Amino acid sequence: MDESTSTDCEGERSQQFLTTFPDTSNQTTQTLLGDKEVHRSSSEHDIAPQLKTDAAPGTAASPNPLSPPPHTSALPPKQEPVLLDAGSEDDEPATATGFERSTSPASALHRNRGAEYQKVGEEGVCKMHRFSLYETVNWFYLVGADVLDQKFRILKIDRTADSGDLVVVEDEIVYTRKEMNQLLNAVDDGNKATGGLRLKCTTWGVLGFIRFTGAYYMLVITKRSQVAMIGGHYVYQIDGTELISLTTSSSRSKAERVPEEARFVSTLSNLDLSRSFYFSYTYDITRSLQLNMIRERNTLGQGLLRKNLDYHDGMFVWNQHLLSPASKALQNVYDWCLPIIHGFFDQTNISIHTRTISITVIARRSRLFAGARFLKRGANDLGFVANDVETEQIVSEGVTTSFHAPGPQLYANPTFTSYVQHRGSIPLHWTQDNSGVTPKPDIELNLVDPFFSAAALHFDNLFERYGAPIYVLNLVKSRERIPRESILLHEYTNAITYLNQSLPEGKKILYKAWDMSRASKSRDQDVIGTLEAHARDIVGQTGFFRNGDNVYWESSIQNGVARTNCIDCLDRTNAAQFIIGKCALGHQLQALGIIPNETVEFETDVVNVLSHMYHAHGDMIAIQYGGSHLVNTMATYRKINQWSSQSRDMVESFKRYYNNSFLDRQRQEAYNLFLGNYTFAQGQPMLWDLATDYYLHHADPRAWSQRRRKNYIKWFDPSHLEQRSMPQQAGPKGALANKPIDFFDEYWLEYYRPTNLSAFPKILSYKVNSARKYPTPKESQDGISELNIPQPMPLSKNKQQNNEKPETDVSSLITSNPESLEKSSLPSEKLPGHALSDWLRQPNHQLQPAPTPRDTSQPPKNVQQPEKPLKDKSAATQWTLNQFVANSLNPTVVDSEADEYMRYINHPSNLPLVVSTEDPPHNSDFLAYIQSNSPDAAAQMLSTEDDIADFEEFVNVGDDPLTVTDADTPKKRYKAYRQWLKGRSLFKQQRADL
Secondary structure, three states: OOOHHHHHHHHHHHHHHOEEEEEEEOOOOOOOOOOOOOOOOOOOOOOOOOOOOOOOOOOOOOOOOOOOOOOOOOOOOOOOOOOOOOOOOOOOEEEEOOOOOOOOOOOOOOOOOOOOEOOOOOEEEOOOEEEEEEOOOOOEEEEEOOOOOOOEEEEEEEOOOOOOOOOEOOOOEEEHHHHHHHHHHHHHHHHHHOOEEEEEEOOEEEEEEEEOOOOOEEEEEEEEEEEEEOHHHHHHHHHHHEEEEOHHHHHHHHOOOOHHHHHHHHHHHHOOOOOOEEEEOOOOOOOOOOHHHHHHHHHHHHOOOOOOOOOOOOOOOOOOHHHHHHHHHHHHHHHHHOOEEEEEEEEEEEEEOOEEEEEEEEEOOOOOOOOOOOOOOOEEEOOOOOOEEEEEEEEEOOOOOOOOOOOEEEEOOOOOOEEEEEEEEOOEEEHHHHHHOOOOEEEEEOOOOOOOOHHHHHHHHHHHOHHHHHHEOOOOOOOOOOOOOHHHHHHHHHHHHHHHHHOOOOOOOOEEEHHHHHHHHHHHHHHHHHHHHHHHHHHHHHEEOOOOOOOOOEEEEEOOOEEEOOOOOOOHHHHHHHHHHHHHHHHHHHHOOOOOOOOOOOOHHHHHHHHHHHHHHHHHHHHHHOOOOOOOOHHHHHOOOOOOOHHHHHHHHHHHHHHHHHHHHHHHHHHHHHHOOOOOOOOOOOHHHHOOHHHHHHHOHHHHOOOOOOOOOOOOOOHHHHHHHOOOOOOHHHOOOOOOOHHHHHHHHHHHHHHHOHHHHHOOHHHOOHHHOOOOEOOOOOEEEEEOOOOOHHHHHHHHHHHOOOOOOOHHHHHOHHHHHHHHHHHHHHOOOOOOHHHHOOOOOHHHHHHHHHHHHOOOOOOOOOOOOOOHHHHHHHHHHHHHHHHHHHOOOOHHHHHHHHHHHHHOOOOOOOOOOOOOOOHHHHHHHHHHOOHHHHHOOOOOOOHHHHHHHHHHHOOOOOOHHHHHHHOOHHHHHHHHHHOOOOOOOOOOOO
């Protein structure tokens, strides 16, 4: 193809996007975005069409966009690529950069009828990672770019559509940078009379569309941060969002004057989307690793290619309500919109026997029957429970990056393992009324169902999601003075007993009830030992997932799940889940060949890291559901918590009580609005006017009363109880047989970024948390207190980066010169978590010999002079540690300390004993003190008659001192008793109503 043909092709592709609207004068038909042909009137067959733009009615006609656009100052100049700053924290900035536009060449837009264009899906996956939103008077243009910033697509949104309508036009053509630049310039030229094409914002993705009382809004991601990497696919946390109104300026001003619309927007803002919401462009984080691997291998075995991820009715997709309008208006909705999860995501690397292990903990909160603590309890009539959270623990070895094994064998990497747990409220109809001021309201069973329909639906859903068996670990209290939790214990036990009657042998629900709270307060019960016994039984029953091809590497499947609950599913549940995760971790490490058996002990690096991850996991779940951090942590149940933890527990309890009493209702309204539980309709009450949201979370009786009811005996689906197995490894078939790996998975481009210049310290996998962040003190055999953490990177590597002289010996690092200490501490900014053991555990180190006695008459030579304070807190902390180590191994004293010591050792040791009443010959300080007392001072020490009377009153005690008579009431000793009688005492008890 010569240059003219290429230019004509680009002009044709740009021309296809520009839309001509119906005109009654020449019967011009509308050209939709991405059509192969441009329909014209009969008089325009042999000439390029006079394209119309989306200019407002009544404005002057725009010049022909096919003509060379004039070079005006209104168009932004060509921008040069911007390299990342060396001081930035990440490989990518938190805020997205916009599309770099430049003016088109004079002969850029010409039409070529015979051109063929690349469409979405013709050359593998084309996933967009960055978006730029442009606006004209009547349209929004969303330009998406791939991870390499080389392929582009465009979406068109109408701003003048009727209220309640979402008009979106999708272009399936994939453009190059030059073609997209020419297309945007043509749109800009056609709208010069109304302000041209302006950049609205840059985003990392679209969360969907939402409507309240008028027009639609578009919710976009403005800031993000990397939190994990799984199989070469990055996972991001949302750090900032923006709600954009899809209307014109005049319509927006009218909508802002509607008080209901403004209040809906304010209510939605109560949901903080910048905390604990996560997404990924190329990995389905809404499902577990086991489900993803099984689905991918089944798809390849059928000779199919799954281009788009299927999130239909996913219970963990929190923006499902926002994606519904997009799914009706777009053909490839997940190419433009990103599904998100709500919960927790953490990843860390640790070195075990020189092998790097990655541990990832994921918590997925269900969007069904979601809400705050006292406002959402138990289960609804569809079987969905409150505080339903799926926790996944992925353990992998960093030998290879992707999910694929050598060969290549797609999705058969044997270094990936996972284990899934579940927590959720007790699946019964029960509530707690927190309208009063009681921290622990009474528990009420609202509905006594002899067939336990809600529990049956819930466990059938668990069988469908995880298989059989289901191991239920119930940790509620069994013995109480006033029955509260024990009411649910007996009802829950009866429910499990009833449901197990119909289940076949080997598939029954395994139920274990244990009062963990009472055991933790008892001195003769081992809480951790009991939990570990349950954990070994659970993991042995359910198994765990390990990927493989069943030829060279044996794979395994997790069948069943552990369902843990207490009354809130927070403190006790999180401690139990940690112990189960610790047991599963041993099996996962053994499967990877890291350890010889499946046991991992406490006070080891890997368990210490896992403990901190589950503690952060529990804190985040507790904040989302209860409003505060965990009250009882793992240290509480291990009985190793410090005395200061009591005050912390009191503060967290008060925070939880305050949030539950005053803030949870606003948060619940935001949940109901964002999740689509409430949608505005004419004639219905507003969200804030509802006395209760019960009918928003329960099915309409008119909808299910006419349907055939489920069998009370055969309450489960037998297909859900079938044993699950790993599909056999089968390569691509048919037309997909000769395709490269990047045709199925773009992990290489996403992870390695071959066209970008990246520094290792900015890559997530390089700087991910390590065990050095979580030190555990323990005593070594020689008595030196060390930190049981991995060996840090030698400081000489960092010193060479800073053009400093490398030092390999601890004795050379520990010096009395503060300048050298300060220099040696600066590179530690990139090595967080340095501790004393980093110095003491360096290989081949020798301590300096003890300093020889020096002449005290001479001033010390290495007296450390005050230095200027370091600006960076981490550098200041490292400087303090270095100074402490240096002073400990090479102590020095200042002149004042030396003089004090000399005065002490020169004190006479042969002082004479006092054997007479005569004054000593010399005038001592003590003698001066004795002689300083004057007669006036001694006279002031005499007692008055009132003092003597008071003393006699306290000394004289009657025969029956415990009986208070009327004569004793006016006495001073009974002052507190008189206040108690008057009701002024803080500790006076109120009379109980019997």
